[in-house]
Amino acid sequence: MKRINKYLTFLLAACFTLTACNDDFLNTKPLGEVDETSVWTDLALAEAFVVGIYQGLGNGGFDEQMLASLTDEAMFTHPGRGINTITEARSNSADIGWVNGTLSWNNMYSRIRAANLAIDKLTSPNFPHSGATVDRLIAEARFMRAYYYHQLMRYYGGFPIIDKPYTLDAPTFDIPRNTFEECVNFIVADLDAAAGLLVGKSAIRGRATQAAALTLKSRVLLYAASDLHDGPTAKAKSPDLAAYGKLEYLAYASGNRTERWQKAQAAAKAVLDIASGNQMGLSAPVDHATGIQNYINNSMARNGGQNEILLGRFFINLKAENGGRQGLFNGPNGYNNWAGNTPVQLLIDDYEMMDGTSFSWNNPAHAAAPYDKRDARFYASVLYDGAQWKPRSSANQSRDPLGQIQTGTYPINSGGQIVNHFGLDTRNSPIEDWNGTYTGYYFRKFIDANPAIVDQNTWQEIPWPVLRYTEAVLNYVEASIELGQFDVAKAWLNQIRFRVGQPAVTETGDALRQRYRNERRIEMAYEEQRYHDVRRWMIAPQTLGRQANGINITASFKPGQSLSRYKYDPTVYNYVYKVIDMDPGKENRKWLDKMYYLPIHRDEMNRNELLVQNPGY
Known part of the structure; x- marks a missing residue:
């Protein structure tokens, strides 16, 4: 026993001797982590934090289950994945059905918090820097905040706007939903700020650019002008929406719809003025074989098709991510x-x-x-x-x-x-x-x-095309049609058609509108556009309500x-x-108007007592 005590006395003395030389002995940092203070005092770490915000993009649309299978584009082959819950209109607040991490309420707010933190810390940075570098990082953080908020908006409607990083000492975490109009304005303001800060900045693959910010703005404003988000139109087309007591969460309660179409058109035109796609500007259709190859090039982002990608989720073989497994999955x-x-x-x-x-x-x-x-x-x-x-x-x-x-x-x-x-x-x-x-x-x-x-x-x-040039063209065409500018619309729509060898469209009025909608369906197939288009046009009962x-x-x-x-x-x-x-036992598709929006999960409703649920749930 005395011998053991002697050794303990020696070890304690050694420890005190060592700590006397190094007061940080008990304050060592984990080698695999970086503390918050270090992040915001080092430019490289701050940039790494901002780049990490992009992780909310996941694999883009290249997961095994694709949004296309929730629409009249495709069906999912394998049972038990929550797809049918949505296609059969069985969603509810306890079981929404399949929800990708790129659009889930909880995941989006986690990324939004990261963006808010970056914006807050970079506004007055604590490290040597060039203003241009910090401007880029703030722009990217604001762009990604806008992107994640736009995801919430188009799947759930109006959301609680949070523009600062909450801390545990906040007086409350209960926040009501903002109106749809307020949400649109907030997102557009973020995108305008991002686009302004990104002017003249060289493109970095997979990260925000001025053109990407303006394209997302055009998407948001196009949605804002559409039937689903115009209160009087939405009420006239859907009894469920007409009966909803908080329609301002989902649509403009009033205002000039023509002005909304004009804003959407101007936003899309701003993209066309500074960017270009692949094989645009042709005056006549290419031959059929060339048309096939042009579309393959655009889909694969090769041989000029890379010009189509304004923001992409890129993959490399060394990382072996599921986003590179579309051949296996499909x-x-x-x-x-x-x-x-x-x-x-x-x-x-x-x-x-x-x-x-x-x-x-x-x-x-x-x-x-x-x-x-x-x-x-x-x-x-x-x-x-x-x-x-x-x-x-x-x-x-x-x-x-x-x-x-x-x-x-x-x-x-x-x-x-x-x-x-x-x-x-x-x-x-x-x-x-x-x-x-x-x-x-x-x-x-x-x-x-x-x-x-x-x-x-x-x-x-x-790469997954998060945003591509042709979407901006189509947005411009749609807004032009709705404003009665048919010749302008046809001139741009035919450029898309000519590069794949299709002849010019000649219709006007509603006939042109229908041709355009089919053109958008075909050109943007499997790119997560159809799910939203049929809803905002309020044609889902006639499209998604059909049996696969x-x-x-x-x-x-x-x-x-x-x-x-x-x-x-x-x-x-x-x-x-x-x-x-399809055999109804395999999939029995059905449309109910509650499916214009996803329900807010009951867990989120329980966390925030001021939330109001979407109609039909």
Whole structure:
């Protein structure tokens, strides 16, 4: 015992000796963390903090579940993910359904708090700096605050505006929702300030620029002018909204709607004056093959298409993020992929013919060959039966040496007998049948066609277009139509069409409005536009209320023809195409007007007693 006490006395003496030399012994900092004081006294750390605010973008729209499957663009193949809760109008405050982290109430406010903190600390920085550098960081923080608030606005309506970082000693955390008009004004003020501070600043990939700030402003003001957010129009079109006692949270209660369209038009024009897209300014349509390649370039941000991206979420293989796995998430099961978000027939039918006329199943020529002579963007966006695609895996190339999409049922001659061959990309395939499409289609857009990208094993480097130039053009076109400036609208709309080989539109009035809306649907497919467009136009009952559908394809041999291994060949087979609705047991789509907005989760309602819930919940 005495020996142990001697050692303890020695150790204590040693400790006191050491601490006498270093008073910070007990104040050591974790090596993997940086304290707040250090962040705001060091320019590099402050910049790293601001860059971290962008993490709220997540993978952009490149998660396994995509917003497209909540619309009439696509359906999600796999059950149990909360998708049907929204498509079947079963959302409620206890179970909203699938909500991506890029739009959840809690996540957005977490990022907004970070932006508020950065703005507060950088307004009077405690480190040596050049004013231009700090201006950029403040601009980026204000831009990202505006972006996250705009996410809240377009999914939930008016929100509580918080413009400072709250601390634990705040007198209260209960804050009421601001009106929709106040929210729009706050976001626009942030974007104006950001754009002004970013003038002349060189672009940094994946970070805010003047053009990005102005494009987001044009989006916000376009929404503000739309039917859903004009109080009298919203009440006239929806009894649920008419009965809601706090409509000012969701729409302008009064004011001049024409002025709102003028502001939206001016905001979009400001983008067109300082930026340019890819292959714009053409005076006539390009040829069909060039049109396909132009759209692929724009989707992949390559060969000039990178000019389309005003703000992107970029991915690199070294990080192996899920945003680089669109081929795996959405590719065909016959290529060992998951077929997650598959295009529905409703979208397929809205792609025009090459000559600009509408596709129709009542046209015998169209019905006999539905994938012939369609808008170039169809071929750049969709994998359909018979489409040429990548080589299959080495284990399956003997089944399909040509790499053609097979989503039908076809006869083959096996040992002198005619038997059915189930397409390799169907749910009766010998390859991962559980991952087959229900609709008969797969995504092509955003998926790298390079055979070296083996989707189930490797990542791709395609950026998600958070904001792109063509959206600003379309915003300008829409505002011009609503202001009766039809020639202006057509001049810009036709530039978009010419670069993909489609002929000019010539309509005016409401006919032009409908052509424009379909053009926006096709051009911006799978880019998280459709979800909001059909709501703000208040056409969701006629669009999202329709049952998801697909195609059933069967074939028979032409007289005297026979094949022992299937390949797509209209000279050998007669193909029959039949549109089918999805089994209601799989998905039974329904629209209720409460779905114009998501509900605020009951946990948020319990945290803040001043919140008022959205209508219908």
